[in-house]
Amino acid sequence: MNRRAFIQSVAALTGAIAVLPTLASAQERRRGSQAAAGATLVDPKDPAAKAVNYVHVTSEIKDAALKVERAGVKFEAQNCKNCAFYTADKETTVSGKKAAPCQMPFAAGKVVAATGWCSTWAKKS
Numbered sequence: 597m598n599r600r601a602f603i604q605s606v607a608a609l610t611g612a613i614a615v616l617p618t619l620a621s622a623q624e625r626r627r628g629s630q631a632a633a634g635a636t637l638v639d640p641k642d643p644a645a646k647a648v649n650y651v652h653v654t655s656e657i658k659d660a661a662l663k664v665e666r667a668g669v670k671f672e673a674q675n676c677k678n679c680a681f682y683t684a685d686k687e688t689t690v691s692g693k694k695a696a697p698c699q700m701p702f703a704a705g706k707v708v709a710a711t712g713w714c715s716t717w718a719k720k721s
């Protein structure tokens with residue numbers, strides 16, 4: 597390889613490397629919007645969801661031991677929408693319900709209802 601060809605190769609490689617983060621970012625955004633578009637709600641009957649008492653609507657919680665104040669927030673005011681793990685910037689509508697991904701492992705790849713709740717609820721700061 598002569599000097600000119602070498603310099604052209606390095607320039608092309610440098611340009612490609614500079615573009616990679618932009619492409620990766622665009623792919624990330626596309627994946628995010630596809631996930632929201634075809635989102636599936638977490639099934640409360642799924643064993644991992646049951647383990648944290650997940651429900652689509654807070655009022656479905658009947659166990660009094662779970663209906664307690666957390667971080668100064670009364671149980672009745674706790675829901676996914678105001679939970680620290682709810683990714684509101686990715687909120688979408690699924691089966692007529694506002695929903696978004698939850699950062700907890702049991703909800704990976706799915707979304708939780710804004711009106712939902714689970715026992716790992718944490719106050720949004």
Ligand code: SF4
Pocket residue numbers: 650675676677679680681682698699700703708712713714715716717718
């Ligand atoms: S961790 Fe928060 S957002 Fe996720 S299901 Fe539980 S209450 Fe909802």
